Structures are given as C-alpha cells and as structure tokens.
Amino acid sequence: MHDTPRLDPELIGRLRRDLDAAGLTVDALRELWGDAADGALERGDRVPALRALRGADSALSVLARLLVLGTPVGRVELDRALPSLGSAGALELGLAIAVAGDAGLLAPALDLRPSSVVDGTGVTSWWIASDLGELALGGALRTDHVLGIGGASATLAALQLPAEGGSVLDLGTGSGIQALHAARWADRVIATDVSERALAFARFNAALNGVDRIEFRLGSLYEPVAGERFDRIVTNPPFVITPRREGVPAYEYRDGGMVGDALVASVVEGAAAHLAPGGSAQLLGNWEYRDGRSGLDRAAAWARGAGLEHWIVEREVLDPARYAETWIRDGGTRPGTPEHEALVDAWLDDFAERRVDEVGFGYVLLRRPAAPTGPGTDAGVRLAVTERIAEGLGENLAGIGAHLAQALAGWDAVAGLDDAQLMEQRLRVAPDVTEERSHWPGEEHPSVILFRQGTGFGRAVHADTGLAAVVGVCDGELALGAIVDAVAGLLDADPAALRAQLAPRIRELVRFGMLLPLER
Numbered sequence: 001m002h003d004t005p006r007l008d009p010e011l012i013g014r015l016r017r018d019l020d021a022a023g024l025t026v027d028a029l030r031e032l033w034g035d036a037a038d039g040a041l042e043r044g045d046r047v048p049a050l051r052a053l054r055g056a057d058s059a060l061s062v063l064a065r066l067l068v069l070g071t072p073v074g075r076v077e078l079d080r081a082l083p084s085l086g087s088a089g090a091l092e093l094g095l096a097i098a099v100a101g102d103a104g105l106l107a108p109a110l111d112l113r114p115s116s117v118v119d120g121t122g123v124t125s126w127w128i129a130s131d132l133g134e135l136a137l138g139g140a141l142r143t144d145h146v147l148g149i150g151g152a153s154a155t156l157a158a159l160q161l162p163a164e165g166g167s168v169l170d171l172g173t174g175s176g177i178q179a180l181h182a183a184r185w186a187d188r189v190i191a192t193d194v195s196e197r198a199l200a201f202a203r204f205n206a207a208l209n210g211v212d213r214i215e216f217r218l219g220s221l222y223e224p225v226a227g228e229r230f231d232r233i234v235t236n237p238p239f240v241i242t243p244r245r246e247g248v249p250a251y252e253y254r255d256g257g258m259v260g261d262a263l264v265a266s267v268v269e270g271a272a273a274h275l276a277p278g279g280s281a282q283l284l285g286n287w288e289y290r291d292g293r294s295g296l297d298r299a300a301a302w303a304r305g306a307g308l309e310h311w312i313v314e315r316e317v318l319d320p321a322r323y324a325e326t327w328i329r330d331g332g333t334r335p336g337t338p339e340h341e342a343l344v345d346a347w348l349d350d351f352a353e354r355r356v357d358e359v360g361f362g363y364v365l366l367r368r369p370a371a372p373t374g375p376g377t378d379a380g381v382r383l384a385v386t387e388r389i390a391e392g393l394g395e396n397l398a399g400i401g402a403h404l405a406q407a408l409a410g411w412d413a414v415a416g417l418d419d420a421q422l423m424e425q426r427l428r429v430a431p432d433v434t435e436e437r438s439h440w441p442g443e444e445h446p447s448v449i450l451f452r453q454g455t456g457f458g459r460a461v462h463a464d465t466g467l468a469a470v471v472g473v474c475d476g477e478l479a480l481g482a483i484v485d486a487v488a489g490l491l492d493a494d495p496a497a498l499r500a501q502l503a504p505r506i507r508e509l510v511r512f513g514m515l516l517p518l519e520r
C-alpha cells in the first residue's frame with residue numbers, strides 16, 4: 001500500500017485525461033446526487049449520496065463512489081471508469097488498494113475530489129488529493145493526516161489579493177491548495193511544509209493539475225526560506241490551540257507544537273523579515289482572550305510589535321468548552337466516548353492554566369510598509385484596523401480578494417492626506433453600494449438611512465442626512481469639498497463644521513471600498 005500518491009508523470013497524465021473525460025467537477029457531482037445529498041455531505045453524512053448512486057454505472061458515478069465517498073468498487077467498474085489509467089494504474093499510482101479476500105474489489109487509498117474557488121477573475125477548478133477522511137476511515141485520523149480542501153482553505157484562497165506577478169510564499173502548504181491558487185498570478189511560488197507526506201500530496205496535486213510554477217521545500221515555519229523576501233505570503237498555519245499533554249494527539253495539519261496561540265504569533269512576527277517593502281501576508285488564525293483582555297487586541301499587538309501594518313477581521317469567538325469540542329470532533333473522536341471526555345478535560349485544564357476565557361478566530365492581513373519603519377513605531381499614517389464581522393460571507397466570497405485589494409488601494413490613496421487635502425479628492429460610489437431609507441408612517445424625513453455593500457463583507461453603514469447627501473453626489477465629477485459645501489448650503493449648516501464632521505466618515509467609507517478615489 002502506498003503511503004502517499006506516487007509522482008509518476010505518465011500515470012498522472014493518464015489520470016488527468018480520465019478525470020476530465022468523466023467530467024469529475026463540483027457541479028457534476030452536485031447534479032449527480034442532488035442538492036439534499038450534497039448538503040448532507042457537508043454535514044458529514046454520505047448515506048443520501050450513496051443511495052442516489054445505487055445502480056448507477058457511469059464513469060462519474062464509479063469515481064464518485066471510490067474517490068469522493070470512500071467506498072469500494074469493482075476492478076472491472078474501475079477499468080471502465082479509468083480507460084487510460086486502468087485499475088492496475090490506479091493501484092500503481094496509489095489511488096486504490098485491493099480488498100483483502102476479494103480480488104475483484106478495490107478500496108480507496110486516498111481522497112481525490114474536485115474543488116472550485118470563485119474569485120474576482122472567475123471560477124478556478126482543481127482536483128485535490130488528500131488522506132481519507134473520517135467517513136471513509138470510520139474512526140480517528142492519523143496524526144500525520146494530510147487535509148484536503150475545506151471551508152477554511154477555500155475561504156483563504158478566495159481572500160488572496162489578486163496581484164499580478166511577483167513572488168509568493170505558501171507557508172505550511174498542506175495539500176498545496178494555496179500554492180495552486182497563487183500560481184494563477186505569481187511569477188514564482190515557493191511552498192513549504194514540515195510534513196514530508198504533505199509535500200508529497202502537494203507535488204502530486206500540482207502535477208495532476210498541470211501546474212509547474214511551484215517549488216516545494218521541507219522545513220518548519222520560515223526555516224526553508226531563511227534570508228529570502230517575498231511580495232506576498234499566504235498561509236493557513238497549524239493554528240489550533242492544543243494541550244501539550246500526554247495522550248492528546250497532535251495532528252500535523254493543525255497543530256504547530258507550541259503552547260496556546262504562540263504559533264500564530266510566530267507566523268505574524270516572522271512575516272516582517274520575509275516580506276519585501278510593500279509586501280503583504282494573509283493568514284487565518286486563533287488568538288486567546290486571557291483574564292478578560294481582548295484577544296483581538298492581542299493579535300494586533302503581534303503585528304504592531306513587528307512593525308507591520310494590519311487589518312484583522314475576527315469572525316467568531318468560542319468559549320473553551322466549545323472550542324475543545326470542535327477540534328476534538330475534527331480529529332474523529334466522537335462525543336459520548338471516554339476518549340472524548342478525557343480530551344475535553346485536558347483542553348479545559350490547559351485553558352485554565354493560562355486563564356483563557358475565550359478563543360477568537362479570523363482573518364489577518366499584514367503589510368510591510370514601503371518606507372522603512374522600526375518595530376513598534378508609528379511613523380507616518382499606518383493601516384491599523386481591527387474589527388469584528390460575524391456574518392458569513394456567503395456569495396460575497398467570490399470577490400472578496402478583489403474587494404480587499406480595492407479597499408487597500410483606496411486606503412492608501414487617502415491615508416496620507418489631511419482633511420483639507422481629502423476635500424480636494426474626487427470620489428465615486430462603488431457600483432455595488434445601494435442606499436436604503438426607512439420612514440415612520442406619515443413622516444417626511446427618513447428615520448434610518450443605510451448604505452449597503454453588495455460585495456466584500458456586505459457591510460451596512462448608517463448615515464445621517466448630510467453624509468447621505470454628499471455620498472449621493474459622489475460621481476467623480478466634483479471635488480469632495482465642493483460637494484460638502486453645497487450640501488452645507490442646502491442644510492443651512494456651517495461648511496467648515498460639516499467638513500470636519502464628515503471627513504472621518506468619508507475615510508471610513510473609502511477604507512470599506514464603498515467610495516472609490518479616482519486615479520489622477
């Protein structure tokens with residue numbers, strides 16, 4: 001039995017042709033077993049999908065049963081489903097293994113499924129091989145488990161800034177998802193991982209998808225790229241907070257081997273030495289709330305201490321028990337078992353020792369200032385934003401990377417301007433912004449005015465009459481100051497006072513990408 005897929009270019013080429021001919025795509029699978037079964041799979045239940053495939057003998061159905069749902073298929077069936085590779089090639093490549101006692105039956109040796117990520121440039125599709133999950137294994141995962149694509153990795157791929165050219169470091173590549181996505185734009189991609197097994201899967205996935213622009217290196221954190229700098233760093237690091245106790249499994253794909261949230265702190269702090277001036281880093285992470293002090297502020301302090309600009313978005317906060325249950329279940333240990341209870345106890349002891357009240361999770365965007373600054377300094381106007389956005393991204397995930405790039409460009413355009421200079425700018429309303437007004441029955445003036453963003457984080461920003469009037473005229477034709485002065489005349493307000501009142505709100509709308517500065 002192969003421990004990892006074999007990197008054989010000829011066999012991989014045959015597999016690629018067969019997968020393409022079978023039409024193994026996300027949409028095709030959803031159509032094959034239906035939306036209800038697709039939703040059940042997302043909840044960890046494969047029974048509806050298996051029932052939908054009973055009696056189906058198409059190549060897509062056979063491959064779906066073996067590689068996606070993790071159930072055995074017949075050799076003859078697989079020969080028909082993989083006409084170029086054949087069942088013998090599938091065995092040789094490490095996709096399947098013979099079932100003991102039944103020479104005509106093959107079981108899956110790995111998980112191989114289609115993946116789609118939608119971003120500002122359209123839909124990107126890959127086939128991603130990884131270790132078999134809990135559904136196929138029927139129990140806990142191996143500690144060197146190589147994870148496939150999931151909600152977090154798909155989100156991070158969509159968050160990537162779509163910057164053309166340059167160099168990208170994918171730190172802790174796992175099965176290679178972020179590196180594959182980065183290779184769409186970058187001239188050079190280096191993918192690192194502490195796990196040899198993970199790199200084997202990542203190399204296989206790059207070959208399977210015909211991507212040859214990625215260099216793979218073995219090592220922990222930044223060790224494989226010592227002394228090198230990159231235009232972008234992207235990483236879904238092993239950020240899960242795991243007790244350092246005997247009997248608690250440490251999964252390589254999620255556990256960095258450090259106490260508490262120290263791994264994420266190390267990734268943030270280390271980025272400063274590996275980013276080119278003006279370069280950016282994007283990652284997912286956890287941060288601890290200790291003794292009633294904010295974990296979000298704690299994460300910002302890591303970036304500030306490294307001299308990095310930052311934009312940190314916290315998506316959720318979990319209490320220690322909920323956090324422990326989430327990640328114990330993720331490893332395949334089921335609730336209600338003695339093993340589960342012992343692990344929860346270990347997690348809660350660990351949190352209690354550090355006086356952890358809650359754990360936050362979110363997205364971190366870092367930038368190394370283009371102009372040199374020292375660690376911990378605040379030279380010039382800096383991007384330093386922390387916020388909580390609990391709502392899911394939903395359909396907005398498709399354009400979130402492009403939105404972030406646009407928001408950063410807007411922020412940079414106005415960040416160094418004083419209020420007088422800001423008033424000289426010409427701005428236009430972003431095309432996805434709508435205005436909503438609510439009135440009490442019989443009242444002439446609105447009780448609530450909202451600017452609602454259709455993309456990005458889907459923000460809803462409250463506005464008063466003055467701000468709404470100014471934004472409504474921002475079409476790029478007039479300078480902001482002229483618009484504010486005209487609105488002041490209509491409202492019988494002091495122009496200078498209205499300028500001072502609206503300047504911070506205008507800056508906020510520019511940072512949110514709701515108002516766009518015109519290029520000069």
